[in-house]
Amino acid sequence: MKNSNSISQIPHRISQIVIFFFLSVSVLFAKVNERPKLVVAITIDQFPYEYLEKFRPYFGKGGFNLLLKNGANFTNATYKHSINETGPGHASIYSGCYGNKNGIVMNDWFDRKLHRRVNCAEDTSIKNFHSSRIGRSPKNNLAYTVGDMLRLSNNFQSKVIGISMKDRGAIFPAGKFANAAYWIEDSMFTSSNYYMQSLPDWVEKFNARKNIDSYFGKNWNKLLVEKEYKTLCDIDDAKYESDEDGLGLSFPHIIHGKEKTPKTKTYYEAFFTSPFCNDVLLQFAKEAIEQEQLGKRNVTDMLCVSFSANDYVGHNYGPNSQEVMDITVRTDRLLEEFFKYLDKIIGLKNCVITLTADHGVAPIPDYLKSRFTNIEAGKITPKEIRQLSERFLNNTFGTFSDTTHWIDFVVHHNIYISEKACKSKSISVEQAAKVIQDSLLQMKEIVDVFRADELKSGSRQTPFTSKLKNSFFEKRSGDVFFVMKPYYLEDRGSNTTHGAPYNYDAHVPVLFYGKGVMKMESNEDCAPIDIAATLSSLLGIEFPPMSEGRVLEVRSKK
Numbered sequence: 001m002k003n004s005n006s007i008s009q010i011p012h013r014i015s016q017i018v019i020f021f022f023l024s025v026s027v028l029f030a031k032v033n034e035r036p037k038l039v040v041a042i043t044i045d046q047f048p049y050e051y052l053e054k055f056r057p058y059f060g061k062g063g064f065n066l067l068l069k070n071g072a073n074f075t076n077a078t079y080k081h082s083i084n085e086t087g088p089g090h091a092s093i094y095s096g097c098y099g100n101k102n103g104i105v106m107n108d109w110f111d112r113k114l115h116r117r118v119n120c121a122e123d124t125s126i127k128n129f130h131s132s133r134i135g136r137s138p139k140n141n142l143a144y145t146v147g148d149m150l151r152l153s154n155n156f157q158s159k160v161i162g163i164s165m166k167d168r169g170a171i172f173p174a175g176k177f178a179n180a181a182y183w184i185e186d187s188m189f190t191s192s193n194y195y196m197q198s199l200p201d202w203v204e205k206f207n208a209r210k211n212i213d214s215y216f217g218k219n220w221n222k223l224l225v226e227k228e229y230k231t232l233c234d235i236d237d238a239k240y241e242s243d244e245d246g247l248g249l250s251f252p253h254i255i256h257g258k259e260k261t262p263k264t265k266t267y268y269e270a271f272f273t274s275p276f277c278n279d280v281l282l283q284f285a286k287e288a289i290e291q292e293q294l295g296k297r298n299v300t301d302m303l304c305v306s307f308s309a310n311d312y313v314g315h316n317y318g319p320n321s322q323e324v325m326d327i328t329v330r331t332d333r334l335l336e337e338f339f340k341y342l343d344k345i346i347g348l349k350n351c352v353i354t355l356t357a358d359h360g361v362a363p364i365p366d367y368l369k370s371r372f373t374n375i376e377a378g379k380i381t382p383k384e385i386r387q388l389s390e391r392f393l394n395n396t397f398g399t400f401s402d403t404t405h406w407i408d409f410v411v412h413h414n415i416y417i418s419e420k421a422c423k424s425k426s427i428s429v430e431q432a433a434k435v436i437q438d439s440l441l442q443m444k445e446i447v448d449v450f451r452a453d454e455l456k457s458g459s460r461q462t463p464f465t466s467k468l469k470n471s472f473f474e475k476r477s478g479d480v481f482f483v484m485k486p487y488y489l490e491d492r493g494s495n496t497t498h499g500a501p502y503n504y505d506a507h508v509p510v511l512f513y514g515k516g517v518m519k520m521e522s523n524e525d526c527a528p529i530d531i532a533a534t535l536s537s538l539l540g541i542e543f544p545p546m547s548e549g550r551v552l553e554v555r556s557k558k
């Protein structure tokens, strides 16, 4: 007869408990060990999803294809905000929310109190190193990021570092608790006293090697054989391409900015508009990993890297150019080099890699017109919108005898009405906004116009309402918002641009790869802001406070 309390059972019990204890501990350790050593969060500045499909035949095995073939690929990820720009894109991905919450509604906006244009990453209380420019910090971004939550999760043991050519591309992905953000000013990588008292020695040494100046006079040649470009792309010397940064219209592009010495603003602009700039960024990223011992410290570290040269090239030559094809294929090779490096020094199996873009891009309107003369496409300058708005208001409410103007500013589809002007005519800003709205709606280029009070109340529902609301932050946004028809652009000096609520600007890659991520492809409707919650979930940390994105099902099932 068996008695569970019998003395003979006790040693067996103890051994069971001991076994259970060791099993529990090993499960616990297994769970801790499941955490990746390094998260590499890659953003490519201006990279529509289409490039992944279009240029895939030219990709190697270890670049984009490493993630496409072995990771989770979301083919239907779109930004659900209307102003698809660099600041809003980078601020939303790792915070998991849009400008209506994080406040980064545009690259820059008109500050009504300061009565001037304000850059999304500027902070007048902060100083950049080696620079006389206004300081940069994440202050204007009200949201926190995955990196912030990672640091908070373990008493700030994790290191989080952001790197980009652009200040906003480095600062916003990394977050407010980041150890550092580094970006390029002219010939040097810099940061600001938001993060540290002075640049680390390794950064100063990297700068002293004059990597950026060393590319002066180099030729940017085509990577692939000539014929490959001809089928997929427009002609190389199309007259509607831009020579703005002194690179000329066709290959080979000589990187000198038409200057005799590298120490000139135009050389640096030419350099930024070349794949060489991405190469230097990768060198810097490797240096950061080695010097900061990222991924080698028994906690999960995070490196956010944003490659900006793709954006500069796209703005000048357009998405249908041979230059964009070339820099995209070169980006593939660059990623392959990066992933091989990660494998060698940390092991890809110990990393989690995410890849997305801050926005896409529109074709150059004149490219479309060169094929279809009568197609509705073109550009409108903010100045034209301003002059038109002034004229509408003058006609309705009368002109001013002094220097008063109706409009303070027009930027990124936002029109800021002068409160002073409205007061002097004893009308409300809403009344003035209504006149602009009614008049702009008559223009052939414009498809919809909203007033701020309509976005606040949600009183007007059109197909654009929800996207515009996500790009509306009362303290920073304008009083009137216009949406142009597809392929009409707000002309801010570059040849083509982005910033519209259309898929060519909003549809971007969302890829996950690495530890704990399964191989899969999904065409479900999702957004780059889902990366924040998904990555937090993979890392076993709290979601960023304002994150509203979903956890995408990427976790491998064991």
Ligand SMILES: [Zn+2]
Binding pocket: 045, 046, 085, 086, 087, 311, 358, 359
């Ligand atoms: Zn951008």
